[in-house]
Amino acid sequence: MAARSNPTARQVRLGAELRRLREAAGLKAREVAAILNSTSTQMSQVEAGIAAVSAERIRRLAAHYACTDEELIDALAAMAGDRARGWWTRYRGVLPQVNLDVAEAEHHARYLREIVINRVPGLLQTPDYARAVFRYMRPELPESELAPRVEYRLKRRSVIEGNTPTPYETIVHEFALRVRVATRQTSVAQLRWILDRIEQGNVTVRVIPIDQDGFAGAGASMMYTGGPVPRLDTVLRDAPTGVVFVDEEPQLQRLRTLLRRVEEAALEPVASRDFIQRLAKEL
Numbered sequence: 273m274a275a276r277s278n279p280t281a282r283q284v285r286l287g288a289e290l291r292r293l294r295e296a297a298g299l300k301a302r303e304v305a306a307i308l309n310s311t312s313t314q315m316s317q318v319e320a321g322i323a324a325v326s327a328e329r330i331r332r333l334a335a336h337y338a339c340t341d342e343e344l345i346d347a348l349a350a351m352a353g354d355r356a357r358g359w360w361t362r363y364r365g366v367l368p369q370v371n372l373d374v375a376e377a378e379h380h381a382r383y384l385r386e387i388v389i390n391r392v393p394g395l396l397q398t399p400d401y402a403r404a405v406f407r408y409m410r411p412e413l414p415e416s417e418l419a420p421r422v423e424y425r426l427k428r429r430s431v432i433e434g435n436t437p438t439p440y441e442t443i444v445h446e447f448a449l450r451v452r453v454a455t456r457q458t459s460v461a462q463l464r465w466i467l468d469r470i471e472q473g474n475v476t477v478r479v480i481p482i483d484q485d486g487f488a489g490a491g492a493s494m495m496y497t498g499g500p501v502p503r504l505d506t507v508l509r510d511a512p513t514g515v516v517f518v519d520e521e522p523q524l525q526r527l528r529t530l531l532r533r534v535e536e537a538a539l540e541p542v543a544s545r546d547f548i549q550r551l552a553k554e555l
Contacts, residue, residue: 281373281517282380284321285506286351288519289344290333291319297337307336327353347500354380359427366420370514374495375424377506377517378431378438381497386442387534389493391451392462393442394425395432396469396477401462402426404454437474443538446482449551456555463552470545478538479547487537492530 279287294304301319302312308329317323327349334345360375378384378395386393392401402425406418413421432440452459469475480487495508507518507527518524539547 278369279321280369280376282351282376283324285504285517285519286325286348287319287321289348289504290325290330293334293337293339294319297339299337304333304336308332325352341501341503343501344503347504350500359430360424363420363424367424368514371424373517374508374515375428377497377508378428378495380499381431381438382500383439383498384431384441385496385498385531386440387489387492387494387531388442388448389445389490391448391453392466393444395429395440396442396466396475397425398458398462398465399426400458401453404458408453432469432474440474441476441478443478443480443534445480446547446551449479449548450482450555452555460552460555463548463555467545467548467552470541470548476541477544477548478535478541479544480534480538481547484537487534489530489534489537492534494527494531496527496531 301315
């Protein structure tokens with residue numbers, strides 16, 4: 273098993289799921305290591321995502337754990353067998369690892385559902401809008417570091433474009449649509465871009481009006497990525513230290529509930545489209 277110095281979030285998740293299966297079976301790492309003619313250290317590395325594990329070994333582990341969820345086992349084996357190098361890997365060493373992890377999570381998602389309160393969702397940002405956001409948040413960045421960040425953000429849009437786009441639904445607060453991160457022209461162009469994505473039919477946008485009663489979800493922003501099976505769903509949330517990947521089932525349950533409550537406050541898609549059209553004319 274090859275060791276990794278910097279495992280990706282996807283590799284860490286695979287190891288975490290194997291640990292959960294072992295714990296559910298009531299087995300210690302050393303007990304499983306003895307069965308597989310391995311060591312407890314190697315097992316710990318696998319469960320931490322530091323050491324690679326083959327699809328064949330995952331199926332052997334599942335058998336020892338008496339796991340009968342074939343869909344989950346197949347999904348975990350597929351994660352282990354995935355050796356593809358996505359477009360995001362070219363930014364390794366250029367951008368923080370978490371940026372690459374976000375793009376990889378979006379790439380493998382069966383569907384994406386997002387809530388954004390304070391700015392236009394990254395997957396829908398225009399180049400000028402994205403540049404203005406990065407320039408404001410990191411004014412010290414030289415062009416040599418700013419340019420790849422903007423380029424990366426635009427490449428993320430590939431997941432909702434092309435011949436087989438990933439289903440994407442986003443709820444955006446009116447505040448985010450009204451804030452001028454740059455000029456009026458940038459804001460109008462941004463709204464028109466969103467409308468164009470809606471017309472393409474592969475993106476659903478719902479708006480929460482500022483005057484909506486009973487909405488207290490200012491901190492509700494999240495990206496919900498649907499896994500190959502519900503157990504492998506993941507939520508990405510912004511934190512002071514960067515993006516946090518949430519995958520513990522109790523936390524996911526709470527966030528699913530939050531997502532439903534925010535949906536209740538949003539306009540329906542057609543009404544939201546009309547709302548954005550009116551706003552584009554007002555700005």
